[in-house]
Amino acid sequence: MAQFINTLFNAVSLSSIVLLTSLGLAVTFGLMRVINMAHGEFVMVGAYATYAVQNLFSAIFPKSIQPLYYFVAIPAAFAAAFALGSLLEFFIISRLYKRVVDSLLATWGISLILQQAARSIFGTQGVNVTAPPFLQGGIFIGGCTFSYNRIFIIALVGICVLSVYLIMYKSGFGKQMRAVMQNRAMAQCMGINSRMVDNVTFAIGSGLAGIAGCSVALLGSVDSTVGQNYIVNAFMAVVLGGVGKLLGTVLGASIIGSASIFAENYTSSSIAKAIVLLIVIVFLQKRPQGLFVIKNRSLDE
Amino acid sequence: MKFLKKREDIVCFACICILLAFMPILLNYGVLSSSSIVLFLGKCIAFAIAAIGIDLIWGYTGILSLGHGLYFALGGYAMAMYLKLQSTGGKITDFMHTGGMTSLPLIWKPFLSLPAAMLLMILVPGGIAAIVGYFIFKNRVKGVYFSIISQALAWAAYSIFIALSPYTNGNVGITEIKSVFGGIKGPSNQRNMFLLFYASLLLMILIFAFCRFLAGRKFGKILVAIRDGENRAYFSGYQVSKYKTFVYVLSAILAAIGGAVFANFNGSITPSQMTISYSITMVIWVAIGGRGTIIGAVIGAFLVNLCEYSLSSGGLVEIWQYIIGAVFCITIIFFKGGITGLVSKYFPIILKKLSKQDNINKNIGKIERSRAYEHSNGS
Amino acid sequence: MNTATVLEIKDISVSFDGFFALSDVKTSVRRNTVHFFIGPNGAGKTTLLDIICAKTKPTSGTVVFYPKNRKPMRLTGMKEHKIVNEGIGRKFQVPSVFVNLTVEENMILSLKGHKGIRDSIFKKPSDEERSHINHILKKVGLEKQMHTRAGILSHGEKQWLEIAMQLVQKPEIIMLDEPAAGMGKPETFKTGEILKEIKKSCTVIVIEHDMDFVKQCADTVTVLHEGRIIAEGGAGEVLADKTVQSVYLGRGEE
Numbered sequence: 045m046a047q048f049i050n051t052l053f054n055a056v057s058l059s060s061i062v063l064l065t066s067l068g069l070a071v072t073f074g075l076m077r078v079i080n081m082a083h084g085e086f087v088m089v090g091a092y093a094t095y096a097v098q099n100l101f102s103a104i105f106p107k108s109i110q111p112l113y114y115f116v117a118i119p120a121a122f123a124a125a126f127a128l129g130s131l132l133e134f135f136i137i138s139r140l141y142k143r144v145v146d147s148l149l150a151t152w153g154i155s156l157i158l159q160q161a162a163r164s165i166f167g168t169q170g171v172n173v174t175a176p177p178f179l180q181g182g183i184f185i186g187g188c189t190f191s192y193n194r195i196f197i198i199a200l201v202g203i204c205v206l207s208v209y210l211i212m213y214k215s216g217f218g219k220q221m222r223a224v225m226q227n228r229a230m231a232q233c234m235g236i237n238s239r240m241v242d243n244v245t246f247a248i249g250s251g252l253a254g255i256a257g258c259s260v261a262l263l264g265s266v267d268s269t270v271g272q273n274y275i276v277n278a279f280m281a282v283v284l285g286g287v288g289k290l291l292g293t294v295l296g297a298s299i300i301g302s303a304s305i306f307a308e309n310y311t312s313s314s315i316a317k318a319i320v321l322l323i324v325i326v327f328l329q330k331r332p333q334g335l336f337v338i339k340n341r342s343l344d345e
Numbered sequence: 346m347k348f349l350k351k352r353e354d355i356v357c358f359a360c361i362c363i364l365l366a367f368m369p370i371l372l373n374y375g376v377l378s379s380s381s382i383v384l385f386l387g388k389c390i391a392f393a394i395a396a397i398g399i400d401l402i403w404g405y406t407g408i409l410s411l412g413h414g415l416y417f418a419l420g421g422y423a424m425a426m427y428l429k430l431q432s433t434g435g436k437i438t439d440f441m442h443t444g445g446m447t448s449l450p451l452i453w454k455p456f457l458s459l460p461a462a463m464l465l466m467i468l469v470p471g472g473i474a475a476i477v478g479y480f481i482f483k484n485r486v487k488g489v490y491f492s493i494i495s496q497a498l499a500w501a502a503y504s505i506f507i508a509l510s511p512y513t514n515g516n517v518g519i520t521e522i523k524s525v526f527g528g529i530k531g532p533s534n535q536r537n538m539f540l541l542f543y544a545s546l547l548l549m550i551l552i553f554a555f556c557r558f559l560a561g562r563k564f565g566k567i568l569v570a571i572r573d574g575e576n577r578a579y580f581s582g583y584q585v586s587k588y589k590t591f592v593y594v595l596s597a598i599l600a601a602i603g604g605a606v607f608a609n610f611n612g613s614i615t616p617s618q619m620t621i622s623y624s625i626t627m628v629i630w631v632a633i634g635g636r637g638t639i640i641g642a643v644i645g646a647f648l649v650n651l652c653e654y655s656l657s658s659g660g661l662v663e664i665w666q667y668i669i670g671a672v673f674c675i676t677i678i679f680f681k682g683g684i685t686g687l688v689s690k691y692f693p694i695i696l697k698k699l700s701k702q703d704n705i706n707k708n709i710g711k712i713e714r715s716r717a718y719e720h721s722n723g724s
Numbered sequence: 725m726n727t728a729t730v731l732e733i734k735d736i737s738v739s740f741d742g743f744f745a746l747s748d749v750k751t752s753v754r755r756n757t758v759h760f761f762i763g764p765n766g767a768g769k770t771t772l773l774d775i776i777c778a779k780t781k782p783t784s785g786t787v788v789f790y791p792k793n794r795k796p797m798r799l800t801g802m803k804e805h806k807i808v809n810e811g812i813g814r815k816f817q818v819p820s821v822f823v824n825l826t827v828e829e830n831m832i833l834s835l836k837g838h839k840g841i842r843d844s845i846f847k848k849p850s851d852e853e854r855s856h857i858n859h860i861l862k863k864v865g866l867e868k869q870m871h872t873r874a875g876i877l878s879h880g881e882k883q884w885l886e887i888a889m890q891l892v893q894k895p896e897i898i899m900l901d902e903p904a905a906g907m908g909k910p911e912t913f914k915t916g917e918i919l920k921e922i923k924k925s926c927t928v929i930v931i932e933h934d935m936d937f938v939k940q941c942a943d944t945v946t947v948l949h950e951g952r953i954i955a956e957g958g959a960g961e962v963l964a965d966k967t968v969q970s971v972y973l974g975r976g977e978e
Binding site for chain 2: 079081136139141144145146148149150152153154155156157159161163164229250272276279280283312315317318319320322324325328329330332
């Protein structure tokens with residue numbers, strides 16, 4: 045029983061990490077249909093931002109309030125990735141809205157540059173972020189371990205999903221956003237500044253990747269390739285869930301995360317992940333449009 | 346003149362090949378100081394072969410695969426496994442010892458003989474590509490969805506390869522191998538190296554000729570038709586998925602051949618050739634060289650790698666990443682046709698200017714008109 | 725069942741998520757006629773064409789094709805490319821020619837037969853096929869643009885090229901989705917004349933909104949409204965029908 049609960053907790057925890065990294069994609073890819081190959085690098089930017097804030101705190105502030113750096117790091121990571129995303133949209137993506145495959149490649153070029161920049165600034169060696177004391181340790185209940193940082197990440201994901209939901213479906217901006225994504229020309233005719241909406245939407249998606257970087261930094265050392273480890277799962281989660289549906293992404297991430305953990309009971313973790321991906325690929329043959337399909341009458345994508 | 350115009354790519358390719366053929370001779374007479382440049386050009390030949398495959402599937406058919414590194418590495422591994430067994434004399438390797446094996450595992454056994462290894466080098470990547478392609482294209486997975494799935498596939502294969510380290514030596518890969526013609530490093534082995542170099546060059550020429558033949562026939566037009574209007578192609582009565590699968594398999598096999606040649610020159614093969622980023626690197630060559638023309642793929646593979654080689658040896662590795670990232674980005678946004686696209690656009694204009702200096706006034710109008718025409722072509 | 729019927733649509737219904745795009749549509753198309761399907765937007769015209777060429781699966785009902793000198797066949801459930809090879813061509817609403825190929829190459833790709841990979845590598849079009857292409861390009865008036873890249877043709881020329889691409893396959897039925905959309909009066913008239921010319925050798929099914937165009941060349945007109953057939957007959961009688969006028973033309977006929 046205890047082992048089962050442990051596995052379940054690990055599953056939820058891994059799912060939440062996959063979800064956090066794919067949430068930004070659900071916005072940029074799901075809504076805008078832009079494949080941002082530099083998404084992983086935005087995660088990396090978030091992670092390095094956390095590292096930078098940590099160092100800043102230990103350099104300036106007295107020991108007693110140093111642990112609080114993490115609460116500054118989250119908005120800082122979001123802001124850094126948000127700003128980068130906004131720049132990227134302005135200079136590159138905006139020229140490629142009708143050329144989806146090309147935007148994929150162009151953002152890959154950006155990702156090469158960002159990775160090298162990270163190596164130039166922070167060195168090729170991985171850097172470590174120490175979790176603040178209140179996130180170290182965990183609760184032990186009857187043989188089950190619930191580590192604080194994982195609980196924290198799950199909560200963080202919950203907050204992020206909720207905010208994205210509120211922004212997308214409940215706010216005025218969200219309405220504009222969905223209008224622009226569905227019919228750019230029409231939205232412009234209705235007086236919506238679609239350039240601005242595009243830009244902010246993309247930046248929000250990037251900013252979410254920054255927050256993901258913040259939590260990724262807690263889990264292991266940060267180097268220039270940290271984003272690459274998450275990007276494949278993130279894309280698959282969005283595709284599996286059905287592009288364009290927030291709920292789909294949540295479900296897709298949960299399936300990929302939990303399936304990996306359960307498969308790990310039988311084999312090594314890297315093989316487990318590979319097998320899960322292969323299963324998802326096979327599944328997508330049955331339903332190429334993912335779990336949730338938005339039916340419409342325009343038959344051509 | 347008309348003869349030349351239709352075959353300018355062949356002329357260009359011939360120039361490249363002649364230049365390459367002279368390299369070993371130059372080395373022999375001491376004009377080139379070190380053999381490393383020839384070795385490197387040999388690797389470029391391997392890259393060019395793989396790039397031709399990428400060009401067929403992406404440039405012609407419009408299917409962007411982000412997982413061709415998998416096929417490149419599979420070809421490389423098949424070659425390297427054979428070569429490794431040659432150097433151990435058919436006995437089990439060190440890493441198998443470390444992995445706890447006492448006898449040669451079954452999947453290594455066929456690689457004791459060269460013909461079997463060569464066959465598997467083609468069949469394994471081709472077979473995997475056929476299965477994957479058949480299902481994916483039959484189910485009409487296309488565009489970016491295909492790209493995402495292909496990268497997931499490469500990633501999954503990569504993790505499995507690393508996890509099976511007793512068989513594959515994990516992260517390290519298969520190292521310390523000689524070429525099919527024996528050792529190629531050092532002055533005493535120069536003859537072997539030349540042999541390998543010219544054999545690879547010949548292979549590249551054959552592959553170029555074959556693919557250009559394909560592209561020139563109706564087959565090539567159908568690929569372009571599929572790229573530009575898949576539905577229209579279906580309703581013209583073509584079984585699009587069959588064509589796509591065929592091209593996918595063909596390009597996978599070309600990538601595998603490239604990988605095998607690469608393993609010969611490189612003296613090792615590692616799983617890093619299997620990664621997504623390596624796969625996209627191959628796409629970068631084609632993009633910069635010029636997609637949709639076979640010669641563009643060859644030019645791109647040589648040019649990008651030579652630039653990287655000369656910059657890296659000058660200690661400018663860091664800058665290289667920035668340059669290639671930026672150049673790639675700019676090429677994609679502004680110059681869809683890459684280098685060949687630029688040349689075919691502006692070269693005729695320059696040529697006209699040069700040949701008819703006396704008639705400048707008359708020509709300017711013409712040039713402008715042809716520019717306008719090209720412009721409308723490009724958009 | 726008279727021998728002149730070339731296509732029979734039997735009780736076709738389609739629903740998209742409970743919304744019936746077509747319900748119990750039944751009609752038949754006679755050989756060597758120009759058969760129009762008209763109706764307001766959303767009447768299900770395009771869906772009907774999609775069903776005939778198997779792009780959409782009907783929820784219920786069948787479509788039967790009666791080819792010349794061959795056995796009748798059920799089209800529902802067949803693959804698109806097979807249907808094309810059986811002799812049913814389709815032109816889409818948006819002109820879709822292969823923009824990076826020349827007019828001639830576009831035509832060569834559309835030739836009947838030789839659709840396999842091996843043929844596409846080793847076969848070249850025969851002289852007979854080439855003269856057939858020339859003949860058809862003359863018919864639609866594109867013979868001068870033979871070596872032009874299709875991407876730089878005008879909108880009307882693209883439409884005609886696409887019709888020519890259908891014709892070169894020697895189809896028994898050719899389906900056109902709004903061939904006159906986006907054309908001016910003279911081009912529309914020319915399109916109508918082209919249709920009259922080609923119905924001599926095959927059957928033409930057209931979706932159109934332009935009533936002058938319908939009057940110019942229709943033999944039979946079927947009016948669809950909200951997924952049902954509300955009238956059928958010759959152009960004159962259908963357009964005079966009260967119900968038709970109220971649902972469709974009533975909103976201000978020209």
